Amino acid sequence: MNKLNFLQPDRNNFNTYLYTGTILVALSIFIVFLNSFFNKDLISFLPGTLSFFLPLILGFIGLHLIRIEYSGLKFLDSINKNINTNNFNAFLSLLIVFIVIKSLPPLLSWFILDANIAGDSKDVCTGTGACWTYIKIWFNRFMYGMYPNAEQWRINLSFIALAFLGTIGFFATEKFKKYLTLYYVVIYPVIAFFFIFFFISGGPIFFDFSYGIIAAVVSIIIGFFIPSKFKMYYFIVVPITLYILLKYVFFYEELIELGKLEALEWVETGAWGGLSLTFIVSFFV
Amino acid sequence: MNIKKILPQLLTLLVVILIFGFFSYNAQVNMENRGISFGYGFLSQESSFDVQFSLIEFDGSHSYFRAYLVGLLNTILVSVIGIIFATIIGVVVGIARLSNNYLINKTAAVYVEFFRNIPLLLQIFFWYFAALRALPLPQDTEPMFGVFFLTIKGFFVPAFVWNNLDIFIYSVIAAIISIIFIRIYARKKQENEGIQIPVLSISIGLLIILPLLSFLIGGVDASVEVPVIKQLSQSGFTYEGGIKLPPELISLALALSLYTATFIAECVRAGVQGVSKGQKEAAASIGLTPNQVLKLVVMPQALRIIIPPTTNQYLNLTKNSSLAAAIAYPDLVLVFAGTALMQTGRAIEIVSITMLTYLSLSISISIFMNWYNKKIAIKEK
Secondary structure, three states, X not given: OHHHOOOOOOOOOHHHHHHHHHHHHHHHHHHHHHHHHHOOOOOOOOOHHHHHHHHXXXXXXXXXXXXXXXXXXXXXXHHHHXXXXXXXXXXXXXXXHHHHHHHHHHHHHHHXXXXXXXXXXXXXXXXXXXXXXXXXXXXXXXXXXXXXXXXXXHXXXXXXXXXXXXXXXXXXXXXXXXXXXXXXXXXXXXXXXXXXXHHHHOOOOOOHHHHHHHHHXXXXXXXXOOOOOOHHHHHHHHHHHHHHHHHHHHOOHHHHHHOOOOOOOOOOHHHOOHHHHHHHXXXXX | OHHHHHHHHHHHHHHHHHHHHHHHHHHHHHHHHHOOOOOOHHHHOEOOOOOOOOOOOOOOOOEHHHHHHHHHHHHHHHHHHHHHHHHHHHHHHHHHOOOXXXXXHHHHHHHHHHHHOOOHHHHHHHHHHHXXXXXXXXXXXXXXXXXEEEEOOEEEEOEEEEEOHHHHHHHHHHHHHHHHHHHHHHHHHHHHHOOOOOHHHHHHHHHHHHHHHHHHOOOOEEEEEOOEXXXXXXXXXEEEOOEEEOHHHHHHHHHHXXXXXXXXXXHHHHHHHHOOHHHHHHHHHOOOOHHHHHHHHHHHHHHHHHHHXXXXXHHHHHHHHHHHHHHOOOOHHHHHHHHHXXXXXXXXXXXXXXXXXXXXXXXXXXXXXXXXXXXXXXXXX
């Protein structure tokens, strides 16, 4: 009776099943591979529907034949455990493998083989593939918008400096870890604001908005030392007073004069754009 | 002590009232200065613009109110299509991500990470400008299964031509109502006497037999109208007959459902993984079959985790459908808050109506989903 069990491999007839199954699976993958990469149809002599489904059927039978609980072969066991647990899974795995093989050649040819990257004008793009030349020429515009080419190092430097300042926390010693919250909540945004707005735009460091920031930061830091009984009145009164004082009494013209970055050229915010603007917006919102 | 509690609230209230007062006063003064009147009378005026795609009959001679209806129906159409497909894809992909099969698992993961990390607007652009523009012209199109034509001008599908459609619809409704009654009866019977009635097979039978009876006795008759190619000019072709789905609708529905499905898939995964393994093992140990474990133990507990975040995704999808304006799909925003607003210049009225419409759409979805959530929630005592 045991010999009749020809659909399930066991220890006795293991090798036969393994070889037959492997050959079937390899054959099915080979057929699809030839068909998709070299446009050769090995089984075109069969009727249409059958030749379309034959690789699937062959692979399915092959996977069924090599499905064994434990074989001792590492590769076979991992296949059986991961993609060949039952008929349904085997079918889906085959389908995914075939779809990947089928879709590789068009993607490859579009992205690499038929694509153009040489030259420096759009006219060289004659093929059916991607036109990387276009991307290459316009790369700066995609990254920086209308920002003047000569000044783009400012954006780069800002982002590098920000990334550097941001990663400092990872290398801080235990001793400084307790101050890191203060750094990330209060100081780092101010530095980031400074870099992104004033360094990139090249405008005055202080303007109307900065009074608000200074007032807020100063009053928050002092607020830690105010007894909780008075805290509410303190936070209602002090920041507003501070803001008004800063703006209208202490320094008005002075701060603006002081904060001007003389060496840097002023770049209108309208000229900002591209990916760098996306980063700036997502940083602050 | 008391004043400490009241003072901030009074201040906040004062600020809010001041802001609203300032804006309404400002609007009033400016509108008076420019001679703009306020009122909803313009809704009955003749609209004198045309809409590319509408579910109800519409041309320039109809009123602005009808333009509003056209936009609303189009928005609802794309939202409903999007919600249905997003749910189907989301559930399938969410379950696929839990598969033991390495390939299926990773494919689903790649799909989720790919589509949820690209902005929706870009995806809409991709489907509309890159994918659907690459389709063949109507005269070069190979039909799919002989009747579907996927062309650059849209997707042409055959339409059903009905006689006595109302009788058919009544028969379907009657079948559904009787199924509900049978379900109630079966549950009562099982609770009282422990006898199980095969509800599923009875329901399927009813759903087939009653509409079939309407064909045989009720005089219902349906024929299929296949789109046929027609020459408009020297090189201009189109299809006549059948139903035309414009490329805008297809790309919008495709992008919305593929994008939202990724989030729903994660909700489904969270829900199923949220049911502890011990529950399944315990259910299996008392002798339930895998199907029963899924139906009686896993799903009821998974659904209460799945539904609330999925409601969020449905709301997101409905509101994201306003991105239709980018590819000129005539939805509420494009038709009413776009064209009608440009023509009449009644910004406050039109924008308020549009906002209220989206608000009520979203609230009705969320009321429905809350009701459903309450219904399936596990009653804890």
